[in-house]
Amino acid sequence: MSHNALGRSLTARGANPVMWPAIWLVLLMVCVWGFPYADGVLRVIEPDARQVVYQRASLASLLVQHLLVVSAAAVITTASGVLAAIVVTREWGRNFLPLVAQVASLGQTFPPVAVLALAVPALGFGTLPIIVALVLYGALPIVRNTLGGIQGVDKEVKSASAAMGMTGWQTLCQVELPLAAPVILAGIRTSITINISTAAIGATVGASNLGDPIIAGIVNGNMAYIIQGALTIALLALTVDSLFERLQERLRSRFYTS
Amino acid sequence: MALLDALPSPRMSWRQWRPNSVLVVLLSVLLVAVWLFDVVSVSPNRIVSGQGAGLVEAVGWLGALLVSGVILTLVLLSLQPSRQNYQVALVGVCLLLLLMPFGLMVASDRLVSSDAPPARLNMGMAYWLMLSLLFLCWIELRLRLTLPRRWTVLMLLGVAIVWWLCAMWALEALALGQEFRARDDEFWRALRQHISLVSVAVAISIGLGLSLAMLMRRYANFQKVAFGVLNFLQTIPSIALFGLMLGPLAWLAAQWPLLSQLGVSGIGWAPALLALVAYSLLPMVRNTYIALEQVSPETLEAARGMGMRNSQRFWQVRLPLALPVLIEGIRITSVQAIGLTAVAALIGAGGLGAFIFQGLGQAAMDMVLLGALPILILALIADAGLGALSDILRPKNTVPPGEAQ
Numbered sequence: 229m230s231h232n233a234l235g236r237s238l239t240a241r242g243a244n245p246v247m248w249p250a251i252w253l254v255l256l257m258v259c260v261w262g263f264p265y266a267d268g269v270l271r272v273i274e275p276d277a278r279q280v281v282y283q284r285a286s287l288a289s290l291l292v293q294h295l296l297v298v299s300a301a302a303v304i305t306t307a308s309g310v311l312a313a314i315v316v317t318r319e320w321g322r323n324f325l326p327l328v329a330q331v332a333s334l335g336q337t338f339p340p341v342a343v344l345a346l347a348v349p350a351l352g353f354g355t356l357p358i359i360v361a362l363v364l365y366g367a368l369p370i371v372r373n374t375l376g377g378i379q380g381v382d383k384e385v386k387s388a389s390a391a392m393g394m395t396g397w398q399t400l401c402q403v404e405l406p407l408a409a410p411v412i413l414a415g416i417r418t419s420i421t422i423n424i425s426t427a428a429i430g431a432t433v434g435a436s437n438l439g440d441p442i443i444a445g446i447v448n449g450n451m452a453y454i455i456q457g458a459l460t461i462a463l464l465a466l467t468v469d470s471l472f473e474r475l476q477e478r479l480r481s482r483f484y485t486s
Numbered sequence: 487m488a489l490l491d492a493l494p495s496p497r498m499s500w501r502q503w504r505p506n507s508v509l510v511v512l513l514s515v516l517l518v519a520v521w522l523f524d525v526v527s528v529s530p531n532r533i534v535s536g537q538g539a540g541l542v543e544a545v546g547w548l549g550a551l552l553v554s555g556v557i558l559t560l561v562l563l564s565l566q567p568s569r570q571n572y573q574v575a576l577v578g579v580c581l582l583l584l585l586m587p588f589g590l591m592v593a594s595d596r597l598v599s600s601d602a603p604p605a606r607l608n609m610g611m612a613y614w615l616m617l618s619l620l621f622l623c624w625i626e627l628r629l630r631l632t633l634p635r636r637w638t639v640l641m642l643l644g645v646a647i648v649w650w651l652c653a654m655w656a657l658e659a660l661a662l663g664q665e666f667r668a669r670d671d672e673f674w675r676a677l678r679q680h681i682s683l684v685s686v687a688v689a690i691s692i693g694l695g696l697s698l699a700m701l702m703r704r705y706a707n708f709q710k711v712a713f714g715v716l717n718f719l720q721t722i723p724s725i726a727l728f729g730l731m732l733g734p735l736a737w738l739a740a741q742w743p744l745l746s747q748l749g750v751s752g753i754g755w756a757p758a759l760l761a762l763v764a765y766s767l768l769p770m771v772r773n774t775y776i777a778l779e780q781v782s783p784e785t786l787e788a789a790r791g792m793g794m795r796n797s798q799r800f801w802q803v804r805l806p807l808a809l810p811v812l813i814e815g816i817r818i819t820s821v822q823a824i825g826l827t828a829v830a831a832l833i834g835a836g837g838l839g840a841f842i843f844q845g846l847g848q849a850a851m852d853m854v855l856l857g858a859l860p861i862l863i864l865a866l867i868a869d870a871g872l873g874a875l876s877d878i879l880r881p882k883n884t885v886p887p888g889e890a891q
Binding site for chain 1: 727825
């Protein structure tokens with residue numbers, strides 16, 4: 229109980245949480261559409277460069293590509309991760325439970341960069357290997373949290389649902405999953421935060437996304453490029469993360485006030 | 487009593503036979519994989535992709551039958567699970583792991599002609615699958631046998647030593663080894679850089695984290711703000727934070743020549759270290775805070791009753807009791823820092839990540855492996871080592887509160 233209270237204070241940001249997603253989103257939009265016209269401002273940072281506005285692709289299209297890759301990976305990871313965790317917590321799949329639980333926690337020690345790097349020799353350059361690497365790595369926190377959430381459901385509650393005549397499927401959908409939802413959502417949040425970051429590193433293996441301006445900036449020694457990429461991607465991460473925080477708040481309040 | 491106990495048991499009585507389906511599945515996949523995919527591939531030089539070779543081609547009929555025989559025996563053993571059979575199976579899995587480098591030797595003997603020195607042997611799809619599936623089997627067996635951690639670590643160490651010896655002395659043709667020998671000075675330097683960057687960052691964050699956690703325990707308002715800021719930092723993608731550190735540091739170094747004499751500049755170790763510490767603080771502070779908070783008030787009261795001063799209570803009671811959770815924090819922080827330092831290579835901080843990004847740039851996959859595999863191994867070692875340390879330091883809570891020691 230005290231842990232829960234601590235967890236809540238750990239996520240508190242001080243201000244009204246409703247506002248944060250909107251604030252980050254507005255700032256993100258300002259960045260995406262403002263930078264092409266911010267020649268003068270960027271010139272201050274990098275006075276000697278031939279070009280200060282990143283022009284190989286528009287930030288908006290890079291943002292869309294980044295979001296596409298991350299959300300494709302997120303949909304696959306969430307579906308497969310939750311499914312795997314459900315399978316191994318059923319009576320007939322229980323044999324696999326120890327192994328899956330162990331792998332889900334051990335796998336998280338693998339650095340995402342190393343996973344990405346190892347995916348390239350196996351799968352080649354481009355967007356597809358990145359999605360595969362993101363899926364492989366991103367599934368782990370979801371599996372782990374779903375397992376934790378389902379196993380955390382009180383035995384008595386499950387007994388009660390069985391006594392009410394619920395079938396296994398009904399117990400799963402109406403008791404176990406709703407009760408585990410906050411924990412599962414936390415896992416999805418972790419997974420997506422990691423994936424936004426890892427996808428950006430994917431720019432080094434030939435995917436074009438928001439990592440591109442940063443890499444181009446580092447290669448050419450152009451600080452202005454780096455700032456455009458870094459600010460946009462940081463704001464994207466903050467927008468998504470704060471959205472999830474809102475979702476978690478809402479789930480929590482639904483559970484603890486009713 | 488749980489209500490379920492009163493219900494009829496779902497387990498049917500005629501179903502006495504319960505094979506270990508996990509091992510059966512894993513080993514069957516393994517058996518299919520070694521016959522279906524390329525075990526090794528031979529390439530004439532570094533960049534050209536290789537010519538694949540199947541199991542029979544690589545190790546001959548005798549070797550292929552030996553491997554399949556061992557795998558089939560393991561399948562049979564896992565059909566009749568018992569403690570004894572699991573032990574035999576564990577020996578079998580270790581045997582296969584030990585045989586794998588010798589398989590490579592045989593393959594290099596058969597496939598790589600000695601008069602073409604730049605030709606190199608790559609491990610193929612089936613080889614990697616075999617390695618990972620055997621590792622999974624090994625984890626499964628370990629869990630079923632509930633072996634203590636040090637035994638399993640010793641066993642893996644033994645296997646690793648055999649692999650290392652084979653790679654060093656007998657496998658000239660192996661691509662990874664060739665890549666290593668071509669730049670071994672560079673490799674050791676990168677490894678040293680990597681480890682020192684990680685350890686300095688972790689050391690700084692331990693110091694900072696401890697002081698921040700103490701401040702938080704004193705001032706509740708500070709706690710809210712600090713966790714907010716640290717959470718915020720953690721959310722920012724690593725590559726963006728590394729990038730954003732470049733500018734301010736370059737500016738600082740330009741303003742104060744003393745700093746640039748110390749080696750601080752926009753590119754290199756300084757921004758990397760700053761970003762690493764920024765990332766390390768959240769897990770560090772969070773665990774330190776929880777560790778210090780969870781010490782039971784009764785224990786502290788008892789210490790006060792014994793006449794301990796405040797500082798004594800902190801150093802002799804609170805800190806030792808908090809140590810396991812604190813070390814758990816150091817474990818999470820170190821594993822994370824090992825991975826992030828790889829990204830830091832992008833801003834010229836060196837380390838093993840440099841091999842990854844250089845290799846990706848030159849499309850030389852062996853070089854990528856040369857960077858990625860040691861990073862993986864370092865992370866696993868840090869995880870296992872610090873996890874074991876935290877286990878050792880955890881006080882045995884077997885003495886009930888009534889019985890004093």
